[in-house]
Amino acid sequence: MKGPRETDFAYQAVYRYLTSLISEHATDARVRLPSLRQLAQRLNVSISTIQYAYSLLEKEGRVYSLAKSGYYATPVPSISTLYSGSDLLEMVYSHARRPGTLNLSADEPALLQPLDSPLLLLERELLRQYPRQPQASSQPCGELELRTALAARYTSSPVRCWHADEVYIGADLRGVLEILITVLSLRGATVVVESPCDCALLRLLQDADVRVIEWPLLANGALNLEHLEALLETEQVRLVMVSSGVNMPRGSRAPDHNRQAVAQLLARHDCQVLENDCYGELGFEPEGLHFRDLLPAERLIVFSSFEKIIGPEAPFGYLLSRHLGAELQRHFLLRAFRLSPIRQKAIARLYSNGRIDHHLQVLRRRLKDSKALMTQLLQERLGDALHFVEPQGGSTIWVSSLRRVDVRRVFQRLLKHQVVIAPGELFSLQGLHAQHLRLSHTFASEHDLAGALGLLGDALRLEAID
Template identity: 45%
Template sequence: MSIKSQPGFAYQAVYRYLGALIDAGEPDVPFKLPSLRALARRLGVSVSTIQYGYTLLEREGRVYALAKSGYYARPPARLTAAKDGSDLLQRIQAEHRRQVGGQAPLLALDVPLLRLERQVQRQYGTLPSPAWHPCGDPQLRTALAARYTHSARHCWHADHVYLAGDLRGLLDITFEALALSGEPVLVASPCCPVVLQALRLAKVRLIELPLGDDGRLDLGSVRHYLETLSVRLMVLDAGFSSVQGARMPDADLDTLTALLTRHDVWLLENDAQGELRFEPGRCLRESVPAQRVLVIGSLEPWLGAEAPFAYLLAAGAHLPFTSAFQRRAMRLPPLRQKAVARLLEQGLLDDQLPALRVQLQQQLWRLDRQIRSRLGRYLLAVHPAGGTGLWLRSRYPMDMRKVFERLLARGQVVEPGTLFSAHGLHERYLRIDGLHLDSANTEALLDALGDAFVEERKLLDAMNG
C-alpha cells in the first residue's frame, strides 16, 4: 500500500516515514537521505509532498541540506550521562523518542484533527484565506478562553490568550514581556525542566522552594522571601505537582493566596498536565486576583507533532504581552489553528479525558504496588494525585544520577531528581514515566533498578568501611 492510500495527509505520512528512517540511523553519525524524486517514486506521492516533509524536519533541526548534494540526517545523539547535567534533558528526550517511536500524543486525536482541517480547507476554498494574527487565530483563542472559564468570577476572553509554536518559545516571549532579568523569582521544585531552562536563559535570580513528599511548601520560607526581596513572580504547577504528583492542601493554598496578594506578586501556573488530575481539586489561580495571574499550557500532549502549540492566558498587562508576541511574529499555520479550535469546540478532547485519567491512575497505582513489592526496601513512592509518572525517594543517601547511569547502560531510562532542579536538589529522587510501560518492559525496568541499587549499596558499604 502506498503512502498516498494511508489515512491522513500524505505529507504527514512522509514526515513519519522519514522520522523513522532518521531514528534508525547510527547515533551521532549523519547520513545522506534519498533524493526527492527517488523518495517520491518509492512512496507514490508527488515531489512537492516529499519536499514539504523534508522542510518540516529541517525546521526541527533533524535534517539539513547541502547545495547540489541533497538532504542529510542528524540522527539522535548517543545517550550517555553528561557530567555537568547541562544536556541531560535533551538526552533523555532523545531516548524516549527512540524507545516509543516518537513523541506520541496521550490521546488519539490526530485523525479527527486532520479530518477537521480538511473541512476547513474546503470551506476556505471558496473564501479568502484566514488572516494571520501575531497573537494567534481568534477562533482558537476564543475556544481556549472558553475552556478556562468556569464562572462569572473566573472568566477569560480571547484577548487574554496568546499562542506560540511550542512551550519553550512561549516561555521565552512571556519572560521577555515581564522583563525579569536579575529579578528574584520563586519556583516550587521539582519543576518542569523546560520552565527551568527558560528561566535560566531569562537570567532571573531563581529561588527554589522544595516541595515535601506531601506536596506542601515551607510557607515560612515563602513569607521570608516575599518580605525581604522584591519578588516579581512565583511559579507553580496547576492543581498538583506534575513531576511529583502530590497535591497541595487547601489550607496552604489559602495562605499562599494571602501572601501573593499582599505583596502584589505575579503567579505563573503551569497547566501543561492540569487536565490529568485524578480527583477534583483547587488551583491557586482561582483565588489570586485575575490581573496578577498567568497560565501556560500546551496542546502537544493531546495532539502531538500535528499541533504542538502552546498558549498563555494573561488577563493583565495586555500591552507588554501583545508587543512581545508581535515582535516575535510567530506564523502558526492558520488552517491548523482553526481545525484545533473546532476540535475543542466539539468536545473531542473532553470526550476522551475521563477514560485517560482512569487508565493513568490504574497504571501508576499498579506500578506503585510492584515497586513496593519488589523494591520496597530501597524505594518509597509518593502517592500520585495525577500526572503520568511516579516520583520515588531512595531510603538511603544515594545519588540517583548514578542509578540513572547504570540503567542507561542497560537501555532503560529513568529521570533523576536533579533534572527537575536548577540547583541540584532532589538527588535522592527519581521519576519513572509510566505512560508507555507495558508488563514486559516494566519487568525489565524493575530488574534493572533492583540490580542498580544492589551495586550502589555495595559501593556505599565499601566506602563506609
Template identity: 45%
Template sequence: MDTRHSDKPGFTYQAVYRYLLDWIEAAPCDVEQRMPSLRDLAQRLSVSVSSTKYAYALLEDQGRVIARPKRGYFTVTRSAPLRREPSASLLDTVFASARQPGMLALGSDAPAMLLSLDKPLLMIERELARQYPRAQVPLYQPFGEPELRSVLAGIYTRSAQLCWQAEHVFIGADLRSMLELAVRALNLEGEVALVESPCSWAVLRQLQAARMTIIEVPLGDDGRFDLQHLQQLLSNAPVRLAVLSSTTNAPQGGLMPAEDKQQICRWLAEREVWLFENDGYGELCFHEAAPRYRDFADPDRLLVFAAFDKVIGAEAPYGYLLCKRHAERLQHVFLERGFRLSPIRQKAIAKLFTSRRVEQHLQRLRPLLRARMLYMKALLEAHGQGCLRIVEPQGGASLWLAATRPVDMRRVFERLLAQRIVIAPGEIFSQRGLLQGHLRLCYTLDWDKDIGQALQRLVKAIQDEAQTP
C-alpha cells in the same frame, strides 16, 4: 574498487562483503533499508553476480541482512550505539539518550501516549482544508487563530468574576516559547523567581535563560509547602515572580489544599508578585474539582500557561498563555517573534474542544492514567525490596520516588544507561542540583516491553550504587 581482473568468488566476495558492511554501518540502524540488488551491485562493482550472492549469503548468516522473496535484501534493524557528548549537561544527556533507538525510556513524560487525539485532529484538519481554500486562510496570525483564542477564553472562564476574553489569549509554537515571551513582556528578566521543588525542567531552563535568580521551595510528600518558611522567604527576598502548578505538582504529584493556595495568593498579591500558573497538567488531576491558584489569585498579576500536547498528543505541540494585564506588551513581543503556525491546525484543535471531544477524551484518559499508576506502583512494591519510597500521586503521568538509603541517582542513571534503560534523575528538576536521591518514573510508556524486568534492574542498580564506597 576495480576487481575486474580478479573476479573469482574466493577472492572477490571479500571485497564485496567489506563494501556492503560499510554500506550497512552507514545506513540508519533503526529503520529497515533496501539493499542494492544482486545485478545492480555486480554492475556497480564490476564483479560477477556469484560474488555478490556469496557476500550477501555471508551477511545473511551473520544476521546483518534478510532476504525477502521477489523483493531483494534488506538491512536488519538494530540498537543504535550510544553517542554522548562529554560536555553535555545531565539534562541534555537524559533526553538525548531517551531519543535513541532501542532505549527503554522510563522517565519520558507523555500522558497522551496512552490515549491521544492525534487521529481525530488530523481528520478534522483534512475536512477543514477542503472547507477553507488556502487563499481564504490568513497565513499570518501573530497572536493565534481567533477561533481557538475564543474557545480557550471560554474554557477558562469560570464565572462573571473569573472570566477571560479572546484578546487575553496568545498562542505560540510551544510551552518554552510562551514562557520566554511572557518573561520578556512583563520585564521580569534578571529578577528573582520562586518555584516549587521539584520543578519542571522546562520551567527551570527558561528562567535560567532569562538570567533570573531562582529560589526553590521544597514540597512535602503531601504536596504542601511549609507556609511559615514560604512567608519568610517572601518577606526577605525581592521575589517578582512565582511559578506554581495549577493542580497537582509535576513531577511530585501532590495536591495542595484550597486554603493553602488561597493564603499563598494573598501573600503574593500583598507583595505585587506575578503568579505564573503552570496548567500543563491541570486537567490530568485525578480529582476533577481540585482547586486552582487562579481561583484565588489577583487577576492583574496572573498569567496562566500550558500546552495542548499533554492531553491531545504530539500533533498539537502549540503552547498558549492567558493574561489580562499588559496585553499591549504581549502583542508587541508576539509581533516581534512572528510565529508562523498553521491556522487550519489551530481551527482543528478548536473543533476538538467545541465538539466536546477533548472533554470526553479526558474522562477516559484520567482513569487510564490512574490505573497505570497503580500498576506501576504495585510493580515497584513487588520488586523494590524496600529501597524506594513511593508517594502515590494525585494526578499527572509520573511517580516521584526517593531512595531509602543515600545514593546518587546520577550514578544509577549511568549504570542503567549501559543497559539501554533511561531514568530521569531527580537533580534535573532542581536548579541547584538538589534531589540527588530522587528520580521520576513515568507510567505512560511502552507496556509491551518487560517493564517488571526493567524495574528489577533499576532496583539492582540502586542497591549496587548504595554499596559502592
C-alpha cells in the same frame, strides 16, 4: 510543497522529505538536520507542521533532539555515542530517543490515549472548507477561533471570565515563555518556583539569567506558607510560579485550604503570579481550587500547552493575561510565529464539540490504571529500596532511595541496559533532590517493565554510599 500529492497533509510531505534527507546522510557520524525555522522557510509550511513530522521520526528512532542544539539523524549503524558531554539533561534526552530503549524518564501523558486521528479527520474536513492559503497577518497571537475556545474554557463565572483578546498562542511553550520573560523583564530578577520543578522550565529560566529561588513542598505535598512568607519579606521577588493542579514531577496536589492561605499571602505582596496549567486537567480526582479562582486577574498570568493532553501533533503553547496586552501583542508580532490556521481550527473544534472532555475522561482513567500497575510493581519488587509519593495525576511517579546512593551512577549503569531514568537533580538548581528520581508509568507494552525494575534495584544496591 505542492505537487502531485496535493491532497496529502503537509506534515506527510515534510515527513517524506526528511526521510529522504536522512537516507542521503546515513552514516555512523552525528549529522545535524535543518532547524524548524529553516525547514519552515524552505518548504513554505508552518513550524508546527515541521515539529509534528520531526516528532513522528523521533518516535521511530530515526532522529533525536538535543536541548539548545536541534535535531540529529540517528547514526547508522552505531547508536552508542549519541551524546558525549557532561550535561545530564541532554544526556537523558539523547539516550531516551535510542531505538529499543525503555524510556522511564518520559513525561508523555497523551501517549496512552492520543487524539491524532480525530484531529486529522477534523483537519481533512476543514481543508475542504478553507482552501490552503497563507496565514492572515492580522492574527499574530493565534487563530481567533482557538483563542475564543480557550477563553471560554477558562471562564468560570461572570467575575472570573476571560476573552479571546487576552489569550496568546505560540508555536510551542518555550517560545511563549521566552516572550513572557522579556515582557516581564525577568533577566536578573528573582523568581520563586515550587520545588521540585519541571526540568525544562528550570533550564529555560537558567538560560535567561533569571535568579531562581526554590520553594520546597512539604512532605505531605502542601505549600510551605511560612517559607514563602519569609522569602517575600526578605527578597525582591518579581514573580512566583505555582502549579494549577498537581505539582509535576512530584504528582501531589496542595489542599484547597492551603492554596487559599497562600493566595491571601500573595495578595498582600507586590509580585506577579504565574500559574502553570500544563497538568491542570490531568488530576485523577475532580479538580479543586486553582489560583486563578483566588487571585485577581490583574495579578495573574496562566500558561499551558496542548501537548500533554493531545500529543505532539498539537505542540502549541499559550498563555492568558489581562494586564500585559499591549506588550504581549507587540512581542508576538515581532516573533512572527508561523502557526497552521487549519490545525488551530481543528483543535478549537475539539473543544467546542466536547471531544476534549470525553478524551480527558478516558485519558485520566487510563493514566490512573497505569499508575496503579506501576506502583504495585514498585511495592512488590523495590519496596525495600524505594519510597514513592502516590501520584494524584499525570504520567510519572516521584520516588526516593531509602539508602543513600549516587543516583547519577545509577542512571549511567542503567544506560548500559538501554533503560533511561530521570535523576532528581534535574528538577532542582540547588541540589535539593539528589536522592530522588522520576519514573514514567506510561510505557510501551513490548518492554519488560518488571525486568527493568529489577535492573534498577540492582543498580541502587551497587551504587549505595556507605
